[in-house]
Amino acid sequence: MAAKRKTPVKSRNPDLIRGVGKYSRSKMYHKRGLWAIKAKNGGFFPRHDPRHDPKPKVPASAEKPPKFYPAEDVKKPLLNKRKPKPTKLRASITPGTVLILLAGRFMGKRVVFLKQLPSGLLLVTGPFKINGVPLRRVNQSYVIATSTKVDISGVNVEKFDDKYFAKEVDKKKKKSEGEFFEAEKEDKKELPEDKKEDQKSVDASLIKSIEGVPDLKAYLAARFSLKSEDLPEMWEGLK
Template sequence: MARKEIAPGIGRLSRSQVYARRQLYKGRKTGTAPAKPETAPTKEVQINGTKNGGTRLIPTSKAPRFYPAEDVRKPKQSRKTAKPTKLRDSITPGTVLILLAGRFRGKRVVFLKQLDSGLLLVTGPFKINGVPLRRVNQAYVIGTSTKIDLGDLKIDAKISDAYFVKSEKKRTRSAEEEFFADGKLKEKDPFPETKAADQREVDKAVLSVVKKTEYLAKYLKASWGLSKGEYPHQLVF
């Protein structure tokens, strides 16, 4: 593949694009290296000769010929501590947000709470616009002036960052073999019923409030976008 460069030393493609085009993922090694057997620090050697007869203990690894000119540098210790992400003042529980990135960009969602990682827990609700319980970064949302009174809505403690972690499954075959196995497409794993129940439980309280306000359901269902000549910094949300 001919290398295209914007300038000397600056390529047009990113590292991930080069990784995909050269298909380097096919040669990726996923196995673990075998453990090396432990060797003793010294070994016993037989010394021949009339005057030197007997055995001696010598080190198994040969010492370097020269000592290093400088001491071994110690890694610099970072004194920085992770601080919790500060939530924007305009984002409070019940605030309607506009997603700017991801699969559901342009959708309006309802903010529920901030997780320990700093990400925002939002819901569509799913029955209105198809957006399920998701984690989003507050850098990729627009907070609107529309707010829903959630009252004393309490989110189950189990819906945390660990709730959204996917379990890794080891593949016995390659992705291509699984895709074309027996001439059939690979079947997707069914959605867990427990998570579907959690979605219904959370949306139940949100939907009860949405139905009380006229046109609010249509507002959440409508997608957002910019037309020609519109600029986000000139709009009031």
């Protein structure tokens, strides 16, 4: 269906020539009926007074706008509703399992797994007297579990938690102008005596169990390594 054509609006005062109307200003005053509107309102044209209009209510903002806006864009952290869950321990790692460390200062050393801490890290020890690995925390992603087990029923590990391994933060002292340019000398911090005693007590209980098994002490003291002659069939005890 074709759209209807709009009829052109005819002016009441057609142009004789461009810019010159057929009727004068006074003639159009009567032609438009403005005289009647003026007579109806006491000789005055009605005017709209905007002061009597009801002002629209602006909704109050919930937050007060800041007075300062940063010149650079500030990254807004994304909302994270993920709740931390306890780390699941691998089925091959049980208390007393001998583990092989794959990274860190003691890479390749064999250690005994004691327990899992609330943070999900593993509490292990060499013992220190056998292979030099002290009580420390390791991530289970960087260990290989072996089929060898050590009896740790006589070892008390209740006092060891994540706070036990927390570093003490020293308060920084203000440096003078001369000390600021001097090279800083890092003093070696000595291990507290109470932690040394804890290591000795854990080692003493573990070594009693280790000495009761033939060749276990030498096995823990040896560093793990692979040779070109080693075949994958020989690694059945590693998980």
